[in-house]
Amino acid sequence: MQLFQILNESGELVGEPPKLDDSVLVDMLRLMLLGRRIDHKAISLQRRGKLGTYAPLSGQEAASVGSVFALDRETDWVVPQYREQLAMLHHGLALSTYLLQRMGHPQGSELPKDGTLYPQQVALGAHLPHAVGLAWGLKLRGDPGVVIAYFGDGASSEGDFHESCNLAGVQKAPVIFCCQNNGWAISVPWSQQSAAESVALRAPGYGMAGLAVDGNDALAMYAATADAKRRAQAGEGPTLIEAVCTRLGAHTTADDPTRYVPPDVAETAKKRDPIIRLRAYMIGKGIWSEELDQEAERWCDAEIDRAVEEFDATPKPDPASLFDNVYAAEDPRLRRQREEFIADRESR
Amino acid sequence: MQLFQILNESGELVGEPPKLDDSVLVDMLRLMLLGRRIDHKAISLQRRGKLGTYAPLSGQEAASVGSVFALDRETDWVVPQYREQLAMLHHGLALSTYLLQRMGHPQGSELPKDGTLYPQQVALGAHLPHAVGLAWGLKLRGDPGVVIAYFGDGASSEGDFHESCNLAGVQKAPVIFCCQNNGWAISVPWSQQSAAESVALRAPGYGMAGLAVDGNDALAMYAATADAKRRAQAGEGPTLIEAVCTRLGAHTTADDPTRYVPPDVAETAKKRDPIIRLRAYMIGKGIWSEELDQEAERWCDAEIDRAVEEFDATPKPDPASLFDNVYAAEDPRLRRQREEFIADRESR
């Protein structure tokens, strides 16, 4: 399957690069580096019992960052699965909030007020109908915003994927389905997930545009997403982008990939590192350097340290808050349960 | 979209006809004629309150009969939706049983013992995973049988369709997905059901073979199904056949198509009548005649009259039979409910 590529594995141009200010490219690489650092930090926090199960994104930085940078955070929406830390941060989520979420703290559910970010979704593909309805609704209102929905190769097997793509096609909803095909659904390889060579091959079945992109190529992801957005806003409907990328780490901190990932696969994966590729291109372009590496490293550490400080400083949640936000107005039966709960706590 | 065709609308050969004994062609046409007669009879029975809601198949005779004739009743399975009267009859269902089913009589649920016929399915697409599991299971046992699953264009929008096609592809299950695209899901036209030009376009997304067939052409349906069966048995996996056909009547006797079907559409539909087409071909071939029309008519009436007699002669069901077949062995709580039920009936 021929993948849409702009940078080859050595970071050389093999296609027309999107017109981007150097500063934007720098911001993209910095966010990708931040993602890599967050993985390291989060995994060590998890090992020390300070964080719950964590899903690392190492290897998928270009797929997330390249696509989300092609959108406008003011007007365009991000509807994530659970491995889109970077897209969520880019859309205004505080890193400390993200960490609290991974720690199972209710404050971790806070989303930017009047932002354009949906909550992360644990159920595979269950957020896709939401993304379609949102895009459809924006279009009906004459709102220029488009919606990007992220999900994985495993999620593409769920019925919700199908119903969503089909409805989006019929309504010409301005939604971009961004499937990050990292080749694995926990332990199940793509070859056992589907007999199709590529997820992108499903687009014609919904009358929508589809493209298989080298997901380790940040520029290709940017260009493909920008084009999909243009089409969406022109009323040409949804696009299915398959970002063929690599999962460098485990599925989550609860997973042991050595049980199922063949060593050679793990090896070749490393070679495809999207950060190395973009960095090489930018160095060649003279807009990145070792100094900037160090500068970025300091910035990442500062960002993470600040987030961890806030995280550590966050008081434990009020137990009774588990009764909050079930309904706009608490019904009497639930109120009574809250009161019994408080009485029980006081009896301890 | 180019449809696979062997007979054009005038019944002239435009492709290589399948090698079929004349007697088989005669049987096919007779079964198609029987279907048309059953529709008329059933609709009048329904009007007189002797039958429940009925789903006519007029216009889809070639799609059902052409495909099912390519299969072996002894070894190949039929997994129908609810508009495959003819495929079910061909696979051993008694017409009287079918009528009882439409009347809501429990005896209408009787299926041929050790036959290869599944029950009709009311929930759209819900039978597709069953068909896949069945085909997969037969293959695992080294059984040569293949499975054909019938469903409509509306059902192709359900999540079950997607999950089933994808699983079938991965397991290379010997299943034939036969989508009868009659252009309507009750009042919803295909153009609002999907933005895809054709259901068959979905096949590549599952790594399976797909073909859009002129569903009003019995020979094309036979050939396409025979080929799909060959592939299935050769271990080449599932096939998605889209039978592009026409619904000449209402969705069911409860439906009024004049509310939504444009008159011209209804008119052009008539021209595509699959019976006229096959009959013209067979007359040209010298294997059908007006005498055979009359003979067939007599046969149809005899078949139907006999079925209606059996239907009329069937005693009302035993009320307590509603407790039968919930489990292999009745659990005490249910037994008590049955006893209370009987006591209540006796108290009347």
Next chain:
Amino acid sequence: MPVMSLIEAIRSTLASEMERDERVMILGEDVGKSGGVFRATDGLQERFGADRVVDTPAAEAAIVGASIGLATAGWVPVPELQFLGFAHQAFHQLGHQLARFRYRTNARFTAPVTIRAPYGGGVRAPELHSDAFESLLIHCPGIKVVAPWTAADAKGLLTSAIRDPDPVFFLEPLKGYRLVRDDVPEDEHTVAFGKLRVAREGDDVTVVAWSAMVQPALEAAEAAAADGISVEVVDLRSLVPLDVDGLRERVARTGRAIVVQEAPLTAGFASEVVATIQEEAFEYLEAPVARVSGYDTPYPMPQLEDFYIPDAHRVLRQIKATAEF
């Protein structure tokens, strides 16, 4: 007040709410051009346009799931599921997504979605068209569930549902669509959730019912009167929130209660009502709270459904047994 059938009350309420609030939109299978298989949305597409009354593909999970996103975009979706039986296909979107959207986003997002579906048996419908599975929805915290029987309550509760900031499942008794006819207030009419309706006063036994079971309850009460038993009939109409105080008060008066449901016995909503009554009114109870219910079988074939669905005879027998206990 004009007399309306249940279906007329629903249709006119949908129309007036769409008139009042242009954010209200309808989506579902066959709701547009054909006006719905029961004509609940008849004429609405002509009147409000194909953008606000939308025929969708046959995909229940997408209908419910898309409604969540439409709500975020500022719409007030009123999706129709053609029959409650097909809500099963959307169950993950109902119980896990729609019901929890406010909770899991700390109220950043809400989902003011009103799902309408016909349910219950008695019209010889095909398989899966007649099940009464309200308890499955009721056990999904975050969704409100209402099940009116009268046309007036249908108008009042549907109006309240559409204006409610939270998701509401609006259950319509299929059997009552044309059968039920009563006076419906012409002007704006809302019925607050969580308040039961006393359909008939009585002193000896309290029969609790909702939706299509109100009718056999009333018939049985009438018959019992002839035998000198004074039966009160309570129409819950709002299942979530449940009128716990109302239940206590009504049952405390009689000391004897029967709960009638169409659903299978085991784990049906009647068991919740029984458990609640005996928790709340134990000291007043002179007899066990009884259940008259559908049986623990799949919904039977149409020719057997009249034997399956509780009728006045069964309710009356239980009234006598409970009264004599």
Next chain:
Amino acid sequence: MPVMSLIEAIRSTLASEMERDERVMILGEDVGKSGGVFRATDGLQERFGADRVVDTPAAEAAIVGASIGLATAGWVPVPELQFLGFAHQAFHQLGHQLARFRYRTNARFTAPVTIRAPYGGGVRAPELHSDAFESLLIHCPGIKVVAPWTAADAKGLLTSAIRDPDPVFFLEPLKGYRLVRDDVPEDEHTVAFGKLRVAREGDDVTVVAWSAMVQPALEAAEAAAADGISVEVVDLRSLVPLDVDGLRERVARTGRAIVVQEAPLTAGFASEVVATIQEEAFEYLEAPVARVSGYDTPYPMPQLEDFYIPDAHRVLRQIKATAEF
């Protein structure tokens, strides 16, 4: 008898049943190569081959639905749902298809399918991984539902389930996988459905629990003994069929009953147990049958789950209240 953890008992039972009957096959997400996210199927694919231990795509409706067809082809499928929370995606295949297959075909076809799924909270799992929604399955006539707590019962009930001619939902307490350890009979061991287990004898109050709630019930009983209240603890273990006679007998002895469940209160299975007890043992009851339950909220974030799940303290408080009533 060897001491085994719950997960070991499940794994060894699966192995011995696959050994005994070559028609038994396992399918699900990650059950093969990786041996399951909780290692319930660890080593089975190496041992029995990739045809009988199959890694499927992430598609729950297909996993359950395909099992029906596999059964028709002569297999005895034992599908795993990775977490009960994802059974929602397959709900139509469970409640409408699997549960009714025998009924709707007049027994021409049966579906001897045993679905395994971990459920319940207490391990800080992410959203949707901890819900205890047994009552949704219990309200689907045609499926049997068992929920063991001890490793011995896990072996006995899983063996019975796999050999049962009807569909069985086998609920595994996620919290107990490694926590629970007890003596498990080495040889063939079956536990008949529909028989409760008396986990602790007592005379004053009967506490009814199942799955993970057996533990707080036992702890509370222990603590109550110190206060001079003799508490009996009943482990239902088989929810459908329900041991109605056993419940009557046990509660008749004490006249006081408490039902403990992890699920949300409203329309949870506890309400069925309460309704049944008060129907069966009304004359013996000296206090209302009480419920100690999860709350009517979505399952909370992990840091709040210990406050949500009923614990020994809550059960003990109710024991005192019920004893003093």
